[in-house]
Amino acid sequence: MGGKNGEAKHPFQFMACWELREMLGRRAADVPELLEGLEEVPLDSIYFHTHSYFLRHPYIAGPYPNDFANWAAIQLRDRVLGERLAVIDPFEAGDLEALRNELVTILDDHLSHVGSVPRVVFGEFFFFMQSRILAVPAGIKVRTLAELREGLERVDASAIYFHVFDALARKGRRRSDFAVWIEDGLGRKELAAKFSAVNPYATTLERVRRRLIALCDEAERAGSAS
Amino acid sequence: MKVSLDDYRAVSPPGSIDILRRMAEKLRSRKVLRISAHRKGTGVAEMLERHTPLLQELGVDARWEVIQGGEGFQAACQALYNLLQGEEDRFTEEMFQQYVQTNRENARGLPLETDVVVIHDHQAAPLVDARPQEGRWVWRCHLDVARPQRKAWAMLRQFVVKYDAAVFSLPKFAQRLPIPQFLIYPSIDPLSEKNRELSTGEIRSTLDRLGIPADKPILLQVSRFHRFKDPVGVIEAYRIAKKQNDCRLVLAGSPAEGEAGRRILAEMELAAGGDPDVHIVQLPESAEIEINALQRAAAIVIQKSTREGFGLMVAEAMWKGKPVIGGFAGGITAQLIYEVTGYTVNSVEGCAYRIRTLLNNPDLAAKMGEDAREFARHHFLITRNLGDYLALLTTLLR
Numbered sequence: 279m280g281g282k283n284g285e286a287k288h289p290f291q292f293m294a295c296w297e298l299r300e301m302l303g304r305r306a307a308d309v310p311e312l313l314e315g316l317e318e319v320p321l322d323s324i325y326f327h328t329h330s331y332f333l334r335h336p337y338i339a340g341p342y343p344n345d346f347a348n349w350a351a352i353q354l355r356d357r358v359l360g361e362r363l364a365v366i367d368p369f370e371a372g373d374l375e376a377l378r379n380e381l382v383t384i385l386d387d388h389l390s391h392v393g394s395v396p397r398v399v400f401g402e403f404f405f406f407m408q409s410r411i412l413a414v415p416a417g418i419k420v421r422t423l424a425e426l427r428e429g430l431e432r433v434d435a436s437a438i439y440f441h442v443f444d445a446l447a448r449k450g451r452r453r454s455d456f457a458v459w460i461e462d463g464l465g466r467k468e469l470a471a472k473f474s475a476v477n478p479y480a481t482t483l484e485r486v487r488r489r490l491i492a493l494c495d496e497a498e499r500a501g502s503a504s
Numbered sequence: 505m506k507v508s509l510d511d512y513r514a515v516s517p518p519g520s521i522d523i524l525r526r527m528a529e530k531l532r533s534r535k536v537l538r539i540s541a542h543r544k545g546t547g548v549a550e551m552l553e554r555h556t557p558l559l560q561e562l563g564v565d566a567r568w569e570v571i572q573g574g575e576g577f578q579a580a581c582q583a584l585y586n587l588l589q590g591e592e593d594r595f596t597e598e599m600f601q602q603y604v605q606t607n608r609e610n611a612r613g614l615p616l617e618t619d620v621v622v623i624h625d626h627q628a629a630p631l632v633d634a635r636p637q638e639g640r641w642v643w644r645c646h647l648d649v650a651r652p653q654r655k656a657w658a659m660l661r662q663f664v665v666k667y668d669a670a671v672f673s674l675p676k677f678a679q680r681l682p683i684p685q686f687l688i689y690p691s692i693d694p695l696s697e698k699n700r701e702l703s704t705g706e707i708r709s710t711l712d713r714l715g716i717p718a719d720k721p722i723l724l725q726v727s728r729f730h731r732f733k734d735p736v737g738v739i740e741a742y743r744i745a746k747k748q749n750d751c752r753l754v755l756a757g758s759p760a761e762g763e764a765g766r767r768i769l770a771e772m773e774l775a776a777g778g779d780p781d782v783h784i785v786q787l788p789e790s791a792e793i794e795i796n797a798l799q800r801a802a803a804i805v806i807q808k809s810t811r812e813g814f815g816l817m818v819a820e821a822m823w824k825g826k827p828v829i830g831g832f833a834g835g836i837t838a839q840l841i842y843e844v845t846g847y848t849v850n851s852v853e854g855c856a857y858r859i860r861t862l863l864n865n866p867d868l869a870a871k872m873g874e875d876a877r878e879f880a881r882h883h884f885l886i887t888r889n890l891g892d893y894l895a896l897l898t899t900l901l902r
Contacts, residue, residue: 352842
């Protein structure tokens, strides 16, 4: 619970991260091969293609927010499939296994509706990869909401990724590390709920950062007004 | 001039130098030996020359050694190089014996008792047969081995499988191997002569020296004059675009060696047909300032290769804030986010269409250039490459 003067007993330590990319040596040239791969690759590969995509694109979003959709639309030139895969929301899916299931279902359904199976002609194969995420202390410890806001402002974008995306996907939590600390450390349940409601998959890391900072500002303003 | 890690703070992503320093804390005093075949004159040598002092500054006990070999060894390595990249060549049993024996001899004089040994490319791959019991070994492949001659790859593979991990520059280069395979992109050094900021005066005087007026938008392709870079296709695309948009085309580079090089140069001159707005500029690879100035002066940079390794010229142009039109080949597709940082194209017509798109939409070109620079900042600078190596070392030494 929050301590004196809104100061948490235990500080929040920002962790940045670095992604080492591992190739699985497996590739797909058409939808059936993509489907087969999706069913068999480790969950860290699903994570790589749907989550760490955001770490690789902290400022600039590609046409679609995951590697599967981009590959289908750009390399395979199956725009319908690209659009269907793009709209998948990992935030709603819950965990990586559920996300895998949803991806498989879409591909399966798509295959049952297309007359012929398109294959990569001029484009590139889909190469299955997986992530190895290394956590690195960012050198910032905070005890108050104002300090958290300042930390959010200046920390490396990978820390936003680590505490939001990695916490949700790989640690299997329903809330980001920030939301957990705001509730448990600062005792601010309502603000924690607002942090939890931010869907990080809808935008870029930098916009997630801006949104979280805005929530801190709103909370500070509400606090000083009351 | 000695460059320090802190010199990169101004150009690398904010906070990234601090992250590198923290990542390196766990690797302090660890011994890392990197072995390659050349001290100078190759991209790998250039990279190692810049990397090694930076790793040392981070506290890693990094060394770089080079293997030695006679003419027979060099010939064997050259043949293997061609075969691994899918070309035709001969690699005889005698060459194989020479290749292995030279590595055996080198192994005796190298300090292989170390925490991590990283072997660069095929020349020194058989050194793994001399690995001591302790220590982790990595094979770092810089070659395009997407379509190797199978016999050559099978021969090399017998050594590669004895390593603890392999590193490739693109996913498409990965092979079926029983060891982990990691992806590390090559990188550019933003502080090198080829990539550092230039003043307007430096750019203008370089263009003057090369005889290129800056009176209309410049389209630029920098590459060796080789069939795989499709310089004639670039001239054809320029011609189509020129019907609607006045512009200049600069093809800068050096001819490929031998008869093939002379032939392609002749084809380029024929295709240019005396057009005063087409400039074929022969430059040695050492002309770093000239290449830098040309890239900075260009409105659009083209890399219309039909076959390519990683194609770091694309990252160089992106770093200079230029939208790039690239062929659908090699690492170009990894560097260009379609419609965001540039365009990949599959034909002369596609290239011409995108030239027009960008020349007719200067705001779009400027935005693409900005995004390209940011993308290059995060993915293709030497600081990113250093971080990937630190992550790799950390993973291996866990």
